[in-house]
Amino acid sequence: MIGVLALQGGVIEHVRMLERCGKKAIEVRAKDDLKKVNALILPGGESTTLFKLMKRQGLDTEIKKRAKKGMPVFGTCAGMIVLAKEIIDNREQGLGLIDISVKRNDYGRQVDSFEEEIDVRDIGKVNAVFIRAPIVKSCGKDVEVLARQNKNPILLKQNNILVASFHPELTDDKRVHELFLKMNSII
Amino acid sequence: MLKGGVIMDVTSATQAKIAETAGAVAVMALERVPADIRKQGGVARMADPEKIKEIMAAVSIPVMAKARIGHFVEAQILEALGVDYVDESEVLTPADPSLHIDKWKFKVPFVCGCTNLGEALRRISEGAAMMRTKGEAGTGNIIEAVRHIRTVNNEITALKSMNPKQLLSKAKEYRVNVNLVNEIRKLGRFPVVNFAAGGVATPADAALCMQLGVDGVFVGSGIFKSSDPAKRAKAIVDAVAHFRDAAFLAKVSVGLGEAMEGLEISKLDTRLQERGW
Numbered sequence: 001m002i003g004v005l006a007l008q009g010g011v012i013e014h015v016r017m018l019e020r021c022g023k024k025a026i027e028v029r030a031k032d033d034l035k036k037v038n039a040l041i042l043p044g045g046e047s048t049t050l051f052k053l054m055k056r057q058g059l060d061t062e063i064k065k066r067a068k069k070g071m072p073v074f075g076t077c078a079g080m081i082v083l084a085k086e087i088i089d090n091r092e093q094g095l096g097l098i099d100i101s102v103k104r105n106d107y108g109r110q111v112d113s114f115e116e117e118i119d120v121r122d123i124g125k126v127n128a129v130f131i132r133a134p135i136v137k138s139c140g141k142d143v144e145v146l147a148r149q150n151k152n153p154i155l156l157k158q159n160n161i162l163v164a165s166f167h168p169e170l171t172d173d174k175r176v177h178e179l180f181l182k183m184n185s186i187i
Numbered sequence: 188m189l190k191g192g193v194i195m196d197v198t199s200a201t202q203a204k205i206a207e208t209a210g211a212v213a214v215m216a217l218e219r220v221p222a223d224i225r226k227q228g229g230v231a232r233m234a235d236p237e238k239i240k241e242i243m244a245a246v247s248i249p250v251m252a253k254a255r256i257g258h259f260v261e262a263q264i265l266e267a268l269g270v271d272y273v274d275e276s277e278v279l280t281p282a283d284p285s286l287h288i289d290k291w292k293f294k295v296p297f298v299c300g301c302t303n304l305g306e307a308l309r310r311i312s313e314g315a316a317m318m319r320t321k322g323e324a325g326t327g328n329i330i331e332a333v334r335h336i337r338t339v340n341n342e343i344t345a346l347k348s349m350n351p352k353q354l355l356s357k358a359k360e361y362r363v364n365v366n367l368v369n370e371i372r373k374l375g376r377f378p379v380v381n382f383a384a385g386g387v388a389t390p391a392d393a394a395l396c397m398q399l400g401v402d403g404v405f406v407g408s409g410i411f412k413s414s415d416p417a418k419r420a421k422a423i424v425d426a427v428a429h430f431r432d433a434a435f436l437a438k439v440s441v442g443l444g445e446a447m448e449g450l451e452i453s454k455l456d457t458r459l460q461e462r463g464w
Contacts, residue, residue, distance in 0.1 A: 007428045008191040008212060029429055044188040045212070046248055052210040053428050077188065090247070104247060131188060132249070132271075167188075 003028040003037030005063075007053035009045020009078060013169035017177045031062050039072040041180075042079030044131070044167050047104060050078055051092045060095060067097045072160045074180040080163035081134050088137060098161045099140030100153075106135035118166075120147040120155060123175050128154065128166035136165065146179075157183065189213055189249070189317075189403055190380055193393065193424050196220050196407040199238070200245035206410070209420035210428075213249040213271065215405065216242040221278045221325030221385075222408035222447065225457070231279040233261040236268055243269065251298065256463060257283020259292075266295040272317065274298045275310075277462035278324045278407070285464060290314030300384065302335045302460050304342035305361035308371070311379060312363045318377055320401065321460040322385020325408050327449035329386045329395065331460060336383055336399045346372040385460070388413070388446045390426030390439050397430035414444035 004014045006027035018025040018041075025041075028034050040063065042050070054060045067073045075083040084094035086101040094102075107113075113131040120126050128149065136153045139145070147155035154165045155176070162183060168176035192212025197203040203214045218234040219227065233254050243250045249271035254261035256275055261282075265273045275288050277300050287310065290297045296316035301307035307318050320339060322332030346368065349357065354372065358365035370378060383396035384405035393404045404427055406420075413419045422439040429435040452458075 006191070009188045010190055012190075029432070045190070046188070046192060048207060048248055049192055049210045049212050049424070052208075053424070056425065 001026055001037050002039045002041065003033060004041045004043060005050075005054075005059070005079070006043075007045075007057070007059075008049050009043040010076075010167065010169055011043050013167075014041045014043050014076075014177075017169050017174055020174050021177050021181060023181065028059075030057050031059060034059065034062055034066065037071075039180075040066075040074070042073065042075040042082050043169065044077030044079060047078040047081040047087075047134075048092065050082055054082070064095050064097065067095070067161065070160055072162075072180065072183070073097065074162045074164075074177075076164045076169060077131065077133060077167055080136075080165055083161060083163055085140075098156065098158045098163055099143050100136050100156060100163070101138045102134045102136050102165075104134050105132045107133045116149060118147050118149050118154065120176070120179075122146075123179060126168070126173060126176060127171050128164075128168070129170045130166050133165045189382075191427065192403045193420075193427050194251065194382065194403065194405045195410055195420060196405075197242060197411070198234075200241045202411055202416070203242045203246045203250075205417050206420055207246045207248050209417060210424035211248060211420065212403070213251055214242065214246060215274060215407075216250055216252045216270070217278075220408040220411060221459070222327070222412050223325075224278060225325040225450075225455075225459075231255075233258070233265065233279070236264065239265070239268055239270065253279050254288070255279040256281040257286050257288060259288045262288050262293060262295075262297075266293055270295065272296050272298050275315075276300065277321060277459050281462050287313055287464070290316075298382075300460075300463060301339065302463075303338045304371070305363075306463060307339060307377060307381075308361050308363040308367055311377065312367060315379065317380050317382070319382040319384040319405055321463075322383065322387070323452055323455070324385045324459050325450075326386050326452065326455070327388040327409060327412075327447040328452055329388070329392045331452060332383050332386045332392075332396060333399065335385075335460075336396060336401060339381070340400060343371060343375060347375070387423070388449065389443075390419075390422045390436060393423045394426045394430040394436055397427055403427065408447055412447035419443050419446075 251272040291314040298317040299310035320335035
């Protein structure tokens with residue numbers, strides 16, 4: 001069973017995408033829900049809000065513990081920020097599950113949101129939606145960059161962790177989700 | 188991505204920080220909260236840009252600001268300031284007696300209010316990227332929000348049993364293109380997110396709106412007109428995140444102090460929800 005963290009953000013879009021990939025998904029709101037899943041998606045939302053709500057449920061430490069034991073985790077947009085080792089200019093501390101340094105809203109404010117065709121390794125052209133997207137400023141040597149936009153890494157992987165600065169759940173294209181499922185042999 | 192979140196009205200940088208700490212997904216910058224606009228009267232306009240800038244500098248979450256209905260220059264100014272959303276709002280005094288802003292001309296996304304499906308579709312046709320059911324702002328009384336959420340839901344359900352001829356006549360009645368009506372019928376919801384607004388005063392009010400099917404909640408006067416804003420703001424955020432969990436709602440509803448003073452709808456001099464065409 002795959003879980004989608006459902007405290008805030010684009011939850012239903014991920015659930016539907018997983019269903020289109022032939023997977024059953026449940027919404028994760030508390031520690032008990034997390035016990036039922038063997039993989040987790042952290043959706044886009046407001047990272048500040050997500051951090052606070054996760055902490056209030058003790059989900060931050062629990063997700064960290066499970067991911068370190070090998071549970072596959074996929075974070076999109078704000079979900080990527082949550083998983084990052086370092087968040088530049090921010091009071092919140094990332095879960096440190098992927099060795100990247102990110103800057104929030106670095107493409108600009110809401111008006112600077114955009115869509116662009118990108119090239120993803122092993123997949124090909126993908127239409128990517130960026131909304132107040134974070135930018136990965138640097139990443140460690142164990143991190144693989146699977147796609148870039150204007151030289152910035154936008155899809156990255158380290159062992160069982162996958163992150164995207166864009167929103168693959170907002171298009172009709174299920175290939176990025178399939179990549180996550182395949183990557184961790186969940187398919 | 189605002190879905191599943193709470194957007195709070197704030198009138199200062201200090202209030203914006205309280206909202207951010209509570210877990211708000213965005214703040215709405217304005218000069219006076221609706222309860223004060225109602226009490227003090229006079230013409231309510233876009234907030235002072237100085238104040239909006241202060242609020243934008245104080246928080247890292249998105250900042251929205253209100254423009255008067257039809258006042259496209261206020262919207263241009265807000266866009267130039269770099270706000271994340273413009274709310275073309277009935278809470279402010281309307282500037283145009285017959286037209287709303289042509290929102291397609293802007294890059295900044297707009298949120299608009301609605302009391303029924305026709306009003307929502309006109310706003311979406313004009314380019315609104317987000318809707319909110321209106322409720323009755325500044326009253327702390329949830330009945331109008333519930334009325335509008337249910338009206339929209341019922342009207343969308345009704346589309347499902349209509350034949351093409353009936354859909355065409357609905358489109359005429361709503362004064363929108365039939366393609367949009369067909370799209371709503373197919374989706375079973377708006378093509379944009381829809382939040383509840385107007386009259387939310389307690390965590391229970393917020394969860395009620397969520398259980399009725401909205402994507403999130405705006406809280407206007409409900410927070411900063413209560414006796415303990417920080418505590419109430421956090422409780423409302425928690426209630427929206429866990430809106431189906433009654434035991435959890437019971438827990439967060441404890442010890443919040445006094446809610447804002449409520450007003451009976453039938454005793455109001457001005458019904459803000461009636462502004463908008």
